[in-house]
Amino acid sequence: MKTPNSERVHIAIFGNCNSGKSSLINALTGAQTAIVSDVAGTTTDPVKKSIELQGVGAAVLIDTPGLDDNTELGSLRAAQSHKALLTTDIAVVFLPVAQSFIAKVQAMEIPAIFVAPKADIQPLDSHYADLSPIAVSSTTGEGLDALRAAIAAKSHSEERLLTEGICNAGDCVVLVMPQDSSAPKRRLIKPQVEVLRELLDRRCRVFCCQTEELASTLQSLVCPPQAIITDSSAFAAVRPLVPEGTKLTSFSILFAAYKGDIALFREGAKRMLALPATARILIAEACAHTPQNEDIGRVKLPRLLRKRLGEGIEIDTVGSGDFPNDLTPYDLIIHCGACMATRRYVLSRISMAQSQGVPMTNYGVAIAALLNIE
Numbered sequence: 001m002k003t004p005n006s007e008r009v010h011i012a013i014f015g016n017c018n019s020g021k022s023s024l025i026n027a028l029t030g031a032q033t034a035i036v037s038d039v040a041g042t043t044t045d046p047v048k049k050s051i052e053l054q055g056v057g058a059a060v061l062i063d064t065p066g067l068d069d070n071t072e073l074g075s076l077r078a079a080q081s082h083k084a085l086l087t088t089d090i091a092v093v094f095l096p097v098a099q100s101f102i103a104k105v106q107a108m109e110i111p112a113i114f115v116a117p118k119a120d121i122q123p124l125d126s127h128y129a130d131l132s133p134i135a136v137s138s139t140t141g142e143g144l145d146a147l148r149a150a151i152a153a154k155s156h157s158e159e160r161l162l163t164e165g166i167c168n169a170g171d172c173v174v175l176v177m178p179q180d181s182s183a184p185k186r187r188l189i190k191p192q193v194e195v196l197r198e199l200l201d202r203r204c205r206v207f208c209c210q211t212e213e214l215a216s217t218l219q220s221l222v223c224p225p226q227a228i229i230t231d232s233s234a235f236a237a238v239r240p241l242v243p244e245g246t247k248l249t250s251f252s253i254l255f256a257a258y259k260g261d262i263a264l265f266r267e268g269a270k271r272m273l274a275l276p277a278t279a280r281i282l283i284a285e286a287c288a289h290t291p292q293n294e295d296i297g298r299v300k301l302p303r304l305l306r307k308r309l310g311e312g313i314e315i316d317t318v319g320s321g322d323f324p325n326d327l328t329p330y331d332l333i334i335h336c337g338a339c340m341a342t343r344r345y346v347l348s349r350i351s352m353a354q355s356q357g358v359p360m361t362n363y364g365v366a367i368a369a370l371l372n373i374e
Contacts, residue, residue, distance in 0.1 A: 003058035004190065005050060006342055009155045010060045012046075012084050014101070015094025017066030020117040023138035024092075025049065025063045028148070046084050055152025062088070067101055085110065086348040087341075090154050092147070095128050102131075108348070111154040115147065162198050162254045166247060167226045169203040174218070176230035176238055178211050190339045191251035195229060211237050218243065229254065232364040233300050235371050248373070252364025255337035260346045260362065264354075268361030269369035272332050277310035279331040282324075283317045284349070286341035296363060297336055304370045327353055333360040 013021040029051055047063040064084050065077035082104070085091070091105050091112045105112050114131040117138075134150060136143035167173050177192050188196075199206045207225070209217040211234045218224070224243035232250040242248045256265050275281075283297050302315050318324070320341075327333065333353055338346045353360045361369075368374070 004194075004340075005048075005060055006338075006340055008050065008058040008060045009053075009056055010062060010087050010089045010342055010344065011053075011056075011092060011151060011155075012062040012064055012088040012090075013092045013094070014064055014067065014081060014084075014105075015097055015115075015117070016068040019066070019094040020138055021066075021094060022047075022063050024094075024115075024117070024136065025061055027138040027141070027144060028053070028061060046080055053148065053151065055148065056155040059155075067097060087345045089342065089344055090151060092151070095131070095133055108351075110344075113147065113150045113154065115143075160258060161202075162195055162258045163202065163229075164257075166229070166249065166254070167199070167202070167204055170205070171226035172205045172207070172221065172223070173199055174214070174221075174225045174228045175199075175206060175208045176211055176214055176228060176234055177208055178231050178234050191255055191337060194339070195251055195254060214238060214241050232367045233296050235367055235373055239371070239373055250364040250368070251339075252337035252362060253368065254364075255339050256362035256365055259338045259341065259343045260335070261350055262365070264350060264360065265362040265365045268332065268334075268359040269365045271359040272334075272361055272366060273308070273369055275309055275313070275331055277312040278314075279309065280314040280316070280329060281305065282327070282330045282333045283315060283336075284323055284333055285317070285319050285336045286338040286345065287320050287336075301334065301363060301367065304367060308370050323349060323352075325352075327356045327358045330358055333358055334363060334366050335360060336363050 013024060015021050025047075029049055046065070049061045049063075051059055051061060053059045062084055064081040066074075067078050067081055069075075069077045071077075082101075085105065085108060088110055091110045093102065093105065093112055093114050094117045095114055102112075114128070114133040116128070116133040116135045134143050134146050136147055138144075163173075175192065175196060177188065196206060196208070207217055207221070211230075214228075214237075218241060224246050227247040227249065228238065228242055230238045230248070230250050232252045235250065239248065253262075256262050272281075283301060285297055298317050302317075305313060305315065316330075333349075335346070335349065350360060
C-alpha cells in the first residue's frame, strides 16, 4: 500500500525568487519536478512531489513561491509560502532571506536547515554564519550529499501507533464500520483502513462488522474482545452492547491522540458541555470533500450539539483551506479526526487556538461527551 501523504515527512524549500529552490528540487528528485526559469515568480503555488529519500523514507518535497515576489500577485504568492509552514516537518531555507521569516520558522519550532545556494558562483554574506548554512550547488552537485544527510538527521522521530494502549499482540478487536449513504462505494474510509492495517501488523485478531451486526458478532466470539473501535456516529448504538471489561473507542478519537493533543481535546469537550445556548462554535475540517446526506461534521454533530446545548447556538463549518486566522469570535473549535492531514498541521491549528484563548476538541471526543460516554 502506498504511504499516504499524511504519513510522509513534509520537506519544504523556502527562499527568495530565483534563489535556486526549483533547481534544488530537481536535483534531489533527479527529475524535472519543478519548472526552472530566470523569470521571477515562476513558481506561483506550492508544488508537491512524493518521493522516497535515502535515510528519510517516504517524503513530500514542496517547492514554494519566492518570499520576495514583488509582482502584482506577489503578496498572495508569498502568503502561500507562509501557509506551507503549517504542514512543514523540515524547512530548507535558502539564504539570504528576511530575518522575520527565519524568526517565524524558529518560533514555530520547525526543524530548519539553512542553505547557501549557488555555491559555485555566489558567496554568502558572513553574518549568516551562526545559522551554519550548507553550501550547495545544484549545477555541480556540491553540498547535495551533506544536505541529504542533514535532512535525514532531522527526519528521525519516535514511531507512534494509532492503537497504542488499546490492545496487544494476540488480542481480539472488533471494528464497527457503518457502510451507510455517507460511506464511499466499494472502499473503506482512510481511518478504517489505517487502523485495520496497524492491527494486522501488530498481530491482533480483527473482526469487522456493521453496526447492525455487532450483537451477532459478539455472540459468535468465544470470549469478549479486548476492544471495540467504532465510527463515532455509531457510539449511541454500540455502547449498550459493549461487554464488561471491553474498551470502547472510536476511529476519530484514535486519530485525535495520534495527530493532536488528546488531553487538550478532552478539556475542550468539558468546556463544550458548559457552553451557553448563545455560543458560537466552529467545526473545522482538515480536508476537502463533498458533503453527504448524513455528513458527520455538517449534519450529525450539529444535530447533537443543538440537542444538548439548545437550538440557539451558532455553528460555522469550514473546509481545509478556510481555517480563519482570527478565532476569537468562537467559544469553541471542534476539529475533525484529521486523517488526511499531518500531525504538524493539526498541532499548528491547536497552537493558533491556544494563543487566542479558544478551547478546541475533536469530533470523536465531542460526540462521546455529548452522549455521556467516558
